[in-house]
Amino acid sequence: MELPAIKLPQVELPFDIPVLMHPPVDHFIIALPVIVLLLEVVNLIVKKRAVGAVSFFLLVLTVVAAAAAYFTGSIDGKEAFPLLGEAAQGELKEHKILGTYLMLVSVVVLVFKILSAMISRGLMKALYLFILILFVAGILKQGKEGGELVYKYGVNVEKVQELDSELFDVKEELEELEEKNKAAETEEKEPAATTEAKEDPVEATPATTETSTAPVEVEVKETSQEAVSAVKEKVEEVKAEVTPAAEVKPAAH
Numbered sequence: 001m002e003l004p005a006i007k008l009p010q011v012e013l014p015f016d017i018p019v020l021m022h023p024p025v026d027h028f029i030i031a032l033p034v035i036v037l038l039l040e041v042v043n044l045i046v047k048k049r050a051v052g053a054v055s056f057f058l059l060v061l062t063v064v065a066a067a068a069a070y071f072t073g074s075i076d077g078k079e080a081f082p083l084l085g086e087a088a089q090g091e092l093k094e095h096k097i098l099g100t101y102l103m104l105v106s107v108v109v110l111v112f113k114i115l116s117a118m119i120s121r122g123l124m125k126a127l128y129l130f131i132l133i134l135f136v137a138g139i140l141k142q143g144k145e146g147g148e149l150v151y152k153y154g155v156n157v158e159k160v161q162e163l164d165s166e167l168f169d170v171k172e173e174l175e176e177l178e179e180k181n182k183a184a185e186t187e188e189k190e191p192a193a194t195t196e197a198k199e200d201p202v203e204a205t206p207a208t209t210e211t212s213t214a215p216v217e218v219e220v221k222e223t224s225q226e227a228v229s230a231v232k233e234k235v236e237e238v239k240a241e242v243t244p245a246a247e248v249k250p251a252a253h
Helices: 020-045 051-085 086-118 122-153 159-191 206-245
Strands: none
Touching: 020 051, 020 086, 020 122, 051 086, 086 122
16 A cells, blocks of 8 residues: 655755765664564563663664654655656655655654553553554565665666666667658658659759769668667667666665
């Protein structure tokens, strides 16, 4: 089920976020909730306040990491969005929507952690653990989709974006050459001697002119066909490079 988009108020940060900071931040937002969940499960057995205090501290860090993931992801997403295809843009939008929900849910988890510590009842603790499990499941799903954006669509992979841009330019060149070739063929099929319909015998001389220009038209046609063939070969070469390049794992992720 597709989640409805949430429009948060725009927050102006007092500093600039560099591009490609989202991948390293993701490692924290994925690891921290999993560790908190493991600590809470262990604390069901040992029942130590120290374990609860550590999990609370890690949850605070989780909220900070979720906010950092949201802002860094927005920067990287804006950088990559114009360079992506329609399918990849749709996936990126869904990734951002889920990330927004997860950032808000991280605050909810922290609130329920505080309530479970204040209200020592089994129902409250069970509700807190349930929300925490849902949050961890959402984080793991978000991490999986983020990996697909990189390895399937090549989001923010420089080599793939360069090859995609080159492929687009070559395709445009191919279309232009094909249009010129069609125009040349159309001109060649037109009546060779329109002036023959005229009754003036003096006007018959252009026929010799057309005969002299015929080899030039043939030569132009052959040249355009050779250019089209050359561009088609270039398209195939770039396509062959794009496919393996999309599978290259970026070192930063």
